Amino acid sequence: MSGDQAGGGAVYRVAVLAGDGVGPEVIAAALEVVDEAGSRHGFRVERSEALIGGAAIDATGTALPDGVLDTCRAADAVLLGAVGGPKWDDPRAAVRPEQGLLGLRKGLGLYANLRPVRVYDTLAQFSTLREEVIVGTDFVTVRELTGGLYFGRPQGREGEPPGRSAVDTCAYTEAEVERVARVAFELARGRRRRVCSVDKQNVLATSRLWREVTTEVGRDYPDVTLGHMLVDTAAMQLVRDPRQFDVLLTENMFGDILSDEAAMIAGSMGMMPSASLGGDGAGSGRFGLYEPVHGSAPDIAGQGVVNPLAAILSVAMMLRISLGEPDAADAIERAVDQAIDLGVRTRDLGADDDRALGTAAMTERVVDLLPYPAHR
Numbered sequence: 001m002s003g004d005q006a007g008g009g010a011v012y013r014v015a016v017l018a019g020d021g022v023g024p025e026v027i028a029a030a031l032e033v034v035d036e037a038g039s040r041h042g043f044r045v046e047r048s049e050a051l052i053g054g055a056a057i058d059a060t061g062t063a064l065p066d067g068v069l070d071t072c073r074a075a076d077a078v079l080l081g082a083v084g085g086p087k088w089d090d091p092r093a094a095v096r097p098e099q100g101l102l103g104l105r106k107g108l109g110l111y112a113n114l115r116p117v118r119v120y121d122t123l124a125q126f127s128t129l130r131e132e133v134i135v136g137t138d139f140v141t142v143r144e145l146t147g148g149l150y151f152g153r154p155q156g157r158e159g160e161p162p163g164r165s166a167v168d169t170c171a172y173t174e175a176e177v178e179r180v181a182r183v184a185f186e187l188a189r190g191r192r193r194r195v196c197s198v199d200k201q202n203v204l205a206t207s208r209l210w211r212e213v214t215t216e217v218g219r220d221y222p223d224v225t226l227g228h229m230l231v232d233t234a235a236m237q238l239v240r241d242p243r244q245f246d247v248l249l250t251e252n253m254f255g256d257i258l259s260d261e262a263a264m265i266a267g268s269m270g271m272m273p274s275a276s277l278g279g280d281g282a283g284s285g286r287f288g289l290y291e292p293v294h295g296s297a298p299d300i301a302g303q304g305v306v307n308p309l310a311a312i313l314s315v316a317m318m319l320r321i322s323l324g325e326p327d328a329a330d331a332i333e334r335a336v337d338q339a340i341d342l343g344v345r346t347r348d349l350g351a352d353d354d355r356a357l358g359t360a361a362m363t364e365r366v367v368d369l370l371p372y373p374a375h376r
Contacts, residue, residue: 009038009042009043009044010042010043010044010323010325011043011044011045011046012043012044012045012046012076012077012323013045013046013047013048013074013075013076014045014046014047014048014075014076014077014078014079014318015047015048015049015050015071015072015074015075015077015078015079016031016047016048016049016050016078016079017049017050017051017052017068017072017078017079017080017081017104018049018055018081019052019053019054019055019080019081019082019083019296020053020054020055020081020082020083020084020085020097020296020298020301021081021082021084021085021295021296021297021298021301022081022082022294022296022297022298022300022301022306023053023080023081023082023083023296024081025301025302025304025306025308025359026081026082026292026306026307026308026310026311026359027079027080027081027311029308029311029312029359029360029362029363030079030308030311030312030314030315031045031047031079031315032363032367033312033315033332033335033363033366033367033370034315034319036367036370037319037325037328037331037332037370038328040328040331040370040372040373041325041327041328041331041373043323043325043328045323047079048071048074048075050065050067050068050071050072051065051068052064052068052080052083052097052100052101052104053082053083053084053088053097053098053100053101053296054083054084054085054087054088054097054296056068056097056100057088057095057097061095062095062100063083063095063096063097063098063099063100063101063103064099064100064103064104064107068104069103069104069107069108072104072107072108072289073108076287076322076323077287077288077289077290077318077322077323078104078108078288078289078290079289079290079291079314079315079318080101080104080289080290080291081291081292081296081311082291082292082294082295082296082297083097083098083100083101083296084096084097084098084295084296085097085296085298085301086298087298102150102151104289105145105146105276105289106146106151108278108287108289109146109278109279110145110146110276110277110278110288110289111144111145111146111147111176111179111180111277111278112142112143112144112145112179112180112183112276112277112278113141113142113143113144113145113255113259113274113275113276113277114140114141114142114183114187114274114275114276114277114317115140115141115143115259115262115263115272115273115274115293116138116139116140116272116273116274116317117137117138117139117140117141117242117262117263117265117266117272118137118138118266119134119135119136119137119138119242119265119266119267120266120271120337120340121135122340122341122343123266123267123268123271123340123349123350124267125267125350126267126268126349126350127264127265127266127267128264129239129242129265133239133240133241133242134242134243134265134266136243137242137243137265137266138243139242139245139246139247139248139262140187140191140246140247140248141248141250141255141258141259141262142180142183142184142187142247142248142249142250142255143250143251143252143254143255143256143258143259144172144176144177144180144250144251144252144255145180145252145255145276146176146252147171147172147173147176147251147252148170148171148172148206148251148252148253149168149169149170149252149253150252150253151252152168152169152170152171153169153171154167154169155167155168155169170204170206170253171206172206172209172210172251174209174213177209177210177213177214178213178216178217180249181197181213181214181217181218181249182217183277184197184247184249185217185218185220185221185224185247187247188221188224188246188247189221189223189224191246191247192246193223193224193225193246194224194225194227194245194246194247195218195224195225195226195227195246195247195249196226196227196228196229196234196245196246196247196248196249197210197211197214197226197227197228197229197249197250198228198229198230198231198234198248198249198250198251198254198255198258199211199228199229199230199231199250199251199254200230200231200232200254201228201230202230206251207251210251211228214226214228214249215228231250231254231258234248234250234254234258235257235258235261238258238261238262238265239261239265242262242265248262259293260293263293267349268307268348268349269292269293269294269295269310269348270292270294270306270307270309270310270346270348270349271307271309271310271313271349272292272293272294272310272313273290273291273292273293273310273311273313273314273316273317274290274291274292274293274314274317275288275289275290275314275317275318275321276288276289276290276291277321285322285324286321286322287322288317288318288321288322290314290315290317290318290322291311291314292310292311292313292314293310294307294310304358304359304360305346305347305356305358305359306346306359307346307347307348307349307359307362308359308362308363308366309336309339309346309362309366312332312336312363312366313332313333313336315332316328316329316330316332316333316336317329319332327373331370331371331373332366332370334369334371335366335367335369335370335371336366338369339362339365339366339369344357344362344365345357346358346359346362
């Protein structure tokens with residue numbers, strides 16, 4: 001979206017859901033970077049704040065209070081910190097923080113989750129995989145987000161010991177598969193033009209539909225090479241040769257597992273941004289929700305040591321995809337690249353306690369390294 005015009009510059013509306021744990025810390029850091037980028041590139045971001053997850057449960061008794069979806073729908077994009085923590089971890093609880101996240105995805109129609117996986121050469125040593133295996137890795141996982149086991153019905157459990165039982169239902173429609181497949185193919189056109197679709201078609205009927213529809217969609221993109229891989233093979237190939245992938249397309253539960261596996265290739269979840277998109281197409285102006293992959297990290301919450309770079313890279317994605325400010329997005333990503341190249345490190349990136357920067361100091365370094373636009 002172009003945003004409203006005020007004083008000659010665009011004004012964008014962003015709904016901010018800081019959430020739980022380290023969420024408020026990394027969101028504050030990301031917004032500091034956005035504000036500085038906006039001042040240099042001639043736009044401004046207005047925010048509307050709302051509760052979600054555990055913080056919302058404590059305040060209202062529900063993980064997604066009334067009005068939050070409306071606040072998000074009135075915005076150009078949503079910025080989310082994290083949800084959850086030990087305080088709300090009882091699996092028997094009727095209300096859990098994750099319900100807020102699932103409700104957001106369904107209520108906002110966020111059906112395509114994008115997780116870029118890029119290995120920085122100078123950080124490759126912190127991965128559990130050998131450097132020669134992962135250096136040069138650069139791919140995006142596209143995960144279907146509102147179908148499959150997490151939303152299928154019937155779902156639930158019944159009975160008492162020793163006769164307990166539970167059921168989850170995996171269901172997909174042709175339309176659900178087609179729309180997320182088109183996101184993957186459009187994305188591939190701006191990259192290396194390769195899509196690997198992951199399924200379990202030798203066992204699951206939903207996967208056989210997935211492969212059939214994805215193949216049909218692929219015919220509309222003759223310039224993109226489509227391959228298929230079973231999910232167990234994909235899990236193995238991610239750690240054997242991650243550089244083979246460009247765009248990795250998969251359904252909800254498989255994508256949940258594979259994208260977390262893929263995140264560890266880069267050495268730290270503190271470097272991993274994500275976007276969850278709704279609407280049509282794949283270009284700028286799409287409504288989306290942006291969040292770091294790392295979660296609420298309650299063990300370090302409030303200590304000022306969390307790595308803010310995943311959240312900062314997430315707002316760069318927000319600027320590019322939803323707000324139509326690609327130059328500002330490029331500037332933020334270049335600043336992060338330069339900080340990493342200069343050896344700036346938080347604790348999760350291998351720095352010892354004497355050298356590790358805290359959240360505020362790392363954010364300050366990124367702000368300091370932000371390049372000014374060429375036309376300034």
